[in-house]
Amino acid sequence: MSVYSMTGYASGQQALAAGAEDAPSWKNAHHRLGLELRSVNSRFLDLGFRLSDDLRQHEPALRALLNQRLKRGKVELRAYLQSQGDDTVADPPPRLLQRLASVQDQVRVWLPDAAGLSVADVLRVAGGGEPMDDERTADALFALAKTVLDDFVAAREREGERLVQLIRERVAQLRKLAAAAAPLVPEAVQAQKQRFLARWQEALTAGGPQVAPEAAQDRALAEATAFAIRIDVAEELGRLTAHLDEIDAVLKKGGEVGKRLDFLIQELHREANTLGSKSAALELTRISVDMKVLIEQMREQVQNIE
Structure with a gap:
């Protein structure tokens, strides 16, 4: 049986398409899913998570996954989901723009002095394009997590x-x-x-x-x-x-x-x-x-x- 170090690092990335079943190539992908694992020595197993807001609901399952493979160490898992296009910003859906305009008009009825939505505000609400499918995102996240965890354990074994x-x-x-x-x-x-x-x-x-x-x-x-x-x-x-x-x-x-x-x-x-x-x-x-x-x-x- 191998001896494992508590010090290790591994990372991985995966391309995701928003909504479509047939994900395009990396260059044409709408989103990029990334995950990093790093650890240092600790008396017990101490897990920390730094997840983007759209992945935070998966923390309990990720915690259970790490608990199955790791016994000691101060471990930090960082996962993020970033939107990306070819070379331009993705166009917000017209229906979303109509909804935002309607909401802004309602707000100004009650708050006439409220500032209007900026382009950055609209893009932030739009999330850079179509919403991600939660189930497909979860499947991709855990597949990537298992791959990175395998690399992480292998790195700890080599050390x-x-x-x-x-x-x-x-x-x-x-x-x-x-x-x-x-x-x-x-x-x-x-x-x-x-x-x-x-x-x-x-x-x-x-x-x-x-x-x-x-x-x-x-x-x-x-x-x-x-x-x-x-x-x-x-x-x-x-x-x-x-x-x-x-x-x-x-x-x-x-x-x-x-x-x-x-x-x-x-x-x-x-x-x-x-x-x-x-x-x-x-x-x-x-x-x-x-x-x-x-x-x-x-x-x-x-x-x-x-």
Whole structure:
């Protein structure tokens, strides 16, 4: 199953003829129907619609269509219906002009000072020509919406594949850092043990016969053991590796994985923080910092996954 990004864009247009059953070509079409879909990341599915007035009644059906295919993201659908002719403005029907003249006369009976209708007013009322057939417009709108939605989902899938590739690259880098960190702890313990022994040897020399050599060595070994327990990060590295394995499994399974991945990223960050707090060597601190950088990069990518 694919992994989908919450970021995507798609658009489409379709020619419509007003009233006629046989729609003419694009150049001779009376109207142009356009639809755009765009989205960014969001915690939930947040749908927004920007529809022209003659398409606003179709919002509930369009909302239901999007809900069937999309799960997360802030999605905006924009649809419009524009009149268009060859190179001239379409002539308003004579019957409409007669009706407008009659209405204007009636208005002036009661409001003598009312301004007369302008050419722009008439064209705006006329809508550029014959009225559109609502049923045919609805059929064309939903056919176009389904086509654009298919392109939109495909675009989100392609972006999702890119995000998966970026995340897997960082998972591989984290595994290398974890492998590099594993041998550093025994080395740090051994170095600290030698420092403890050196200190107790100095104390033994300064204290003279009052301090038994066996006691000094036992105390040094005990201190070294306590130090080893305090800085041991084997458990953190084990959990970190387990989280990386789970991320690989989730990406391979696909589907709605964004929230699951976000939780795993939080767990990775916790282990990297603990690794840094237990660090007893400069190199281990650097590894912890590098891990945090990679994990933060992964977080940015995961926040865009559905």
